[in-house]
Amino acid sequence: MITAVRKSIEEIIACVSPYDRILLVGCNECVSVCSVGGRKEVALLSSALHMHFLKQGKTMDIREMTLERQCDPEYVEELVNYMDGADAVLSMACGCGVQTIAARYREKPVFPAVNTTFMGASERQGVWSERCQGCGDCVLGITGGICPIARCSKRLMNGPCGGSTKGKCEIDANIDCAWQLIWDRLKALGLEKRIEDIMEAKDWRTSRDGGPRTITREDLAS
Amino acid sequence: MTDAFEPEIVAFCCHYCAYTAADMAGSKRISYPPNVKIIRVPCTGKVDAIHIMRAFEKGADGVYVAGCLEGDCHFKTGNIRAAHRVRRVQALLEEIGMEGGRVEMITMSAGMGERFAQTAREFTEKIRALGPSPIRDAIRQSGRRAAG
Amino acid sequence: MNAALLLADQGHRVYLVEREARLGGIAATVRTTLEGDDVGRYMSDLVETVQSHQKIQVLTQAIIVDHKGMPGRFTTGIQTGPRMHYMQVEHGVTILATGALANRPAQYLLGEDDRVLTQLDMDAKIEDDPESIRSMKQVVMIQCVGSREPGNPNCSRICCQSAIKNALRMKALNPDMQIYVLNRDIRTYGFQEDYYREARKQGVQFIRYEPDRRPAVRALENGLVVDAYDDILGCRLEISADAVVLSTGLIADDETTEDLSMLFHVPRSDDSYFLEDHIKLRPTDMSVRGFFLAGTAHAPKSIRESIAHGQSAAGRAMTMLAKHWINLGAAVARVDGAKCAACLICVRACPYNVPFINAEGYSEIDPAKCHGCGICAADCPARAIQLMQYEDDQILAKLDGLFERMN
Ligand SMILES: Cc1cc2nc3c(=O)[nH]c(=O)nc-3n(C[C@H](O)[C@H](O)[C@H](O)COP(=O)(O)OP(=O)(O)OC[C@H]3O[C@@H](n4cnc5c(N)ncnc54)[C@H](O)[C@@H]3O)c2cc1C
Ligand code: SF4
Ligand code: SF4
Ligand code: SF4
Ligand code: SF4
Ligand code: SF4
Numbered sequence: 001m002i003t004a005v006r007k008s009i010e011e012i013i014a015c016v017s018p019y020d021r022i023l024l025v026g027c028n029e030c031v032s033v034c035s036v037g038g039r040k041e042v043a044l045l046s047s048a049l050h051m052h053f054l055k056q057g058k059t060m061d062i063r064e065m066t067l068e069r070q071c072d073p074e075y076v077e078e079l080v081n082y083m084d085g086a087d088a089v090l091s092m093a094c095g096c097g098v099q100t101i102a103a104r105y106r107e108k109p110v111f112p113a114v115n116t117t118f119m120g121a122s123e124r125q126g127v128w129s130e131r132c133q134g135c136g137d138c139v140l141g142i143t144g145g146i147c148p149i150a151r152c153s154k155r156l157m158n159g160p161c162g163g164s165t166k167g168k169c170e171i172d173a174n175i176d177c178a179w180q181l182i183w184d185r186l187k188a189l190g191l192e193k194r195i196e197d198i199m200e201a202k203d204w205r206t207s208r209d210g211g212p213r214t215i216t217r218e219d220l221a222s
Numbered sequence: 223m224t225d226a227f228e229p230e231i232v233a234f235c236c237h238y239c240a241y242t243a244a245d246m247a248g249s250k251r252i253s254y255p256p257n258v259k260i261i262r263v264p265c266t267g268k269v270d271a272i273h274i275m276r277a278f279e280k281g282a283d284g285v286y287v288a289g290c291l292e293g294d295c296h297f298k299t300g301n302i303r304a305a306h307r308v309r310r311v312q313a314l315l316e317e318i319g320m321e322g323g324r325v326e327m328i329t330m331s332a333g334m335g336e337r338f339a340q341t342a343r344e345f346t347e348k349i350r351a352l353g354p355s356p357i358r359d360a361i362r363q364s365g366r367r368a369a370g
Numbered sequence: 371m372n373a374a375l376l377l378a379d380q381g382h383r384v385y386l387v388e389r390e391a392r393l394g395g396i397a398a399t400v401r402t403t404l405e406g407d408d409v410g411r412y413m414s415d416l417v418e419t420v421q422s423h424q425k426i427q428v429l430t431q432a433i434i435v436d437h438k439g440m441p442g443r444f445t446t447g448i449q450t451g452p453r454m455h456y457m458q459v460e461h462g463v464t465i466l467a468t469g470a471l472a473n474r475p476a477q478y479l480l481g482e483d484d485r486v487l488t489q490l491d492m493d494a495k496i497e498d499d500p501e502s503i504r505s506m507k508q509v510v511m512i513q514c515v516g517s518r519e520p521g522n523p524n525c526s527r528i529c530c531q532s533a534i535k536n537a538l539r540m541k542a543l544n545p546d547m548q549i550y551v552l553n554r555d556i557r558t559y560g561f562q563e564d565y566y567r568e569a570r571k572q573g574v575q576f577i578r579y580e581p582d583r584r585p586a587v588r589a590l591e592n593g594l595v596v597d598a599y600d601d602i603l604g605c606r607l608e609i610s611a612d613a614v615v616l617s618t619g620l621i622a623d624d625e626t627t628e629d630l631s632m633l634f635h636v637p638r639s640d641d642s643y644f645l646e647d648h649i650k651l652r653p654t655d656m657s658v659r660g661f662f663l664a665g666t667a668h669a670p671k672s673i674r675e676s677i678a679h680g681q682s683a684a685g686r687a688m689t690m691l692a693k694h695w696i697n698l699g700a701a702v703a704r705v706d707g708a709k710c711a712a713c714l715i716c717v718r719a720c721p722y723n724v725p726f727i728n729a730e731g732y733s734e735i736d737p738a739k740c741h742g743c744g745i746c747a748a749d750c751p752a753r754a755i756q757l758m759q760y761e762d763d764q765i766l767a768k769l770d771g772l773f774e775r776m777n
Binding site (some may be wrong): 230232237238239242245246249259261263264265267268269270271272273276277280281282293294296297298299300303307320331332333334336 | 565596631632635637638639640641645648649650657658701715719721741742743744745747748749757762765766768769770772
């Protein structure tokens with residue numbers, strides 16, 4: 001899942017204050033699940049903005065909408081009838097959603113209300129952690145199901161580094177050392193020997209280093 | 223406007239503790255300020271951050287959520303959830319330049335009629351000292367502009 | 371016991387959970403009432419009837435250890451007997467009749483000098499040792515000891531009548547005895563007033579004192595001396611006495627009501643009694659459905675009043691037990707599947723683990739299991755849950771109503 005955190009209200013205000021009519025759009029998927037951009041957060045932000053502008057003597061016209069998924073053009077199309085009534089769009093979806101709106105409604109300024117943060121998993125209610133960096137060539141099969149790219153601070157592929165202390169990472173003692181986790185897990189699986197296999201230099205072209213990526217499924221694409 | 227400031231306060235009271243305590247205050251003839259307007263909820267856990275925000279948007283000068291003592295919630299954890307939400311709204315109000323203290327979480331048991339009245343008085347005085355909510359003034363002014 | 375008997379007589383199975391090894395409570399130590407009822411005989415008959423009743427199971431030396439369920443279907447865990455055997459009982463209603471404690475504050479030399487007794491002690495003494503009463507010349511009674519003061523602000527209701535009861539019985543044994551009742555005011559309400567008048571007629575002296583000028587008791591070799599200030603005459607009195615009888619009342623059983631209120635999630639009053647749902651409209655029901663109150667667990671009462679309260683509890687309980695199904699009200703949470711993002715927040719937040727993600731991929735709440743707290747509704751990030759009867763629209767409409775006049 002994609003996780004995000006809300007931008008400061010101050011930053012959001014700075015973006016939208018030149019306008020009088022705002023279309024505030026949430027997304028009912030990832031950002032709802034991490035409680036940052038669903039219907040509830042849309043209503044809260046709308047209320048806060050409304051009050052802020054009232055204090056300035058300005059009645060801001062804010063329309064609240066929450067789409068099933070902001071990263072699909074069909075859903076984004078649902079906004080078409082509301083665009084005329086808006087001077088700008090404020091999106092509470094991740095960057096994918098913001099860009100899908102921007103691509104469809106070229107004449108409207110679109111602002112993000114959240115900072116898209118990482119691809120992660122929820123550990124428990126209210127806690128999410130980074131788990132994957134989308135490298136395009138997954139190594140989890142070799143590393144016992146723990147990603148050294150997303151979870152090792154230095155992205156070491158043949159770790160650990162010398163700073164691994166009592167299972168914690170030298171960069172931040174609150175973080176588990178990914179290579180300690182990998183070692184523990186391999187041991188539990190009876191695959192300790194694996195740790196000695198040298199992983200070859202990773203071909204990062206499958207990752208962002210090869211430029212923006214596109215997936216085209218010939219069987220589906222028309 | 224020259225009339226003295228009388229705060230408008232909304233109290234979300236849970237059925238099992240705070241609302242009963244308010245009843246108790248009534249049957250014991252303990253008076254509390256008429257500024258406090260009660261909205262009954264089954265549990266403070268039902269009080270949504272949005273409800274608190276909307277109360278301010280409509281012109282409340284202060285809002286408090288009154289529930290059972292910690293550990294005494296009829297629904298186990300409702301008051302703890304409510305306390306978290308109150309803290310969240312406090313932060314949100316501060317982000318838009320309002321005093322976080324305009325919203326508060328208060329706990330009491332059902333028998334504490336005196337405490338209900340006491341906290342109602344204290345909260346009213348606290349809000350009186352903070353002065354009218356800027357929103358309330360703005361609503362009045364925009365209303366007057368629209369009318370005039 | 372009275373509530374148990376009434377319900378059992380109507381065919382309902384009753385579990386009577388008693389902490390002590392025997393039934394009877396405080397009333398088992400009271401000998402007679404003001405009206406002259408033989409409490410001892412009444413109690414032994416009652417205990418006998420209860421214990422031999424087919425539909426009543428008496429559990430003695432029993433402690434409540436856990437409790438769950440909903441009105442009409444509670445399950446309570448009880449440890450009982452000397453071996454603390456654990457058992458679970460299923461029941462539709464719960465009646466709390468755990469009583470109160472006889473107050474015994476260390477005032478006026480109580481516990482230091484054995485010529486200072488409580489009305490309960492005197493009650494027994496009159497019956498067990500009438501000779502000693504016949505030999506007394508002067509007796510002083512002090513009212514409101516440990517009641518109507520900080521810490522126990524209640525009037526205990528029973529002490530005035532106990533005093534008059536004992537005064538009349540002493541007079542009957544020893545008509546020449548002088549009895550002084552130092553009081554703040556005499557609260558013999560209802561027909562008890564007749565006994566008060568009778569006591570006056572027989573020469574019992576009633577002297578008022580103010581709480582800021584309390585009497586004091588001094589112990590001398592050959593008797594006790596009570597110093598008092600007569601408010602009406604405006605002078606100090608010194609009364610010698612063969613015995614001083616303190617009208618100590620009832621005090622809430624703080625420990626018991628605290629434990630049980632935690633277990634059952636029921637409210638207590640400021641002074642640690644169990645709290646009724648409404649002082650006038652629902653004096654026997656508790657705010658939690660399926661819970662009823664009987665006797666002094668609720669507030670100080672006389673035996674007659676406790677029995678009446680027990681009968682009332684049985685009556686109220688019958689209104690639930692007589693039905694084949696109970697309408698628990700519609701205050702339950704409902705999910706709009708079209709809005710649900712299947713985020714699991716409600717699943718994790720519900721204190722009773724009710725919501726689950728169904729086969730269609732959205733959250734579902736079983737209305738029969740939902741307790742109606744609304745926690746899930748307030749936490750749902752998709753605003754997909756509404757608590758019936760407390761919907762967002764209703765709350766916002768209330769807010770609108772409140773601020774209408776201003777805006
Ligand atoms: C000093 C004194 C004098 C009195 N004199 C008079 C009088 O003259 N005339 C009169 O009419 N009334 C008198 N009363 C009042 C009378 O005693 C009460 O009204 C009556 O006993 C109340 O009955 P009850 O069943 O409510 O409580 P109780 O008699 O207190 O019985 C409560 C029962 O619950 C049990 N219990 C408590 N906690 C638990 C638990 N957690 N689990 C299981 N069981 C538990 C107790 O062991 C007890 O058996 C007097 C009271 C006092 C204290
Ligand atoms: S727009 Fe972003 S948050 Fe919404 S579904 Fe797509 S990826 Fe998830
Ligand atoms: S190896 Fe690559 S694809 Fe696999 S989890 Fe790590 S970053 Fe994601
Ligand atoms: S301590 Fe572990 S997680 Fe941290 S940089 Fe070194 S190998 Fe990576
Ligand atoms: S909290 Fe709301 S969105 Fe999440 S699973 Fe429950 S009903 Fe669905
Ligand atoms: S209302 Fe309360 S009990 Fe019912 S499902 Fe929601 S959280 Fe659970």
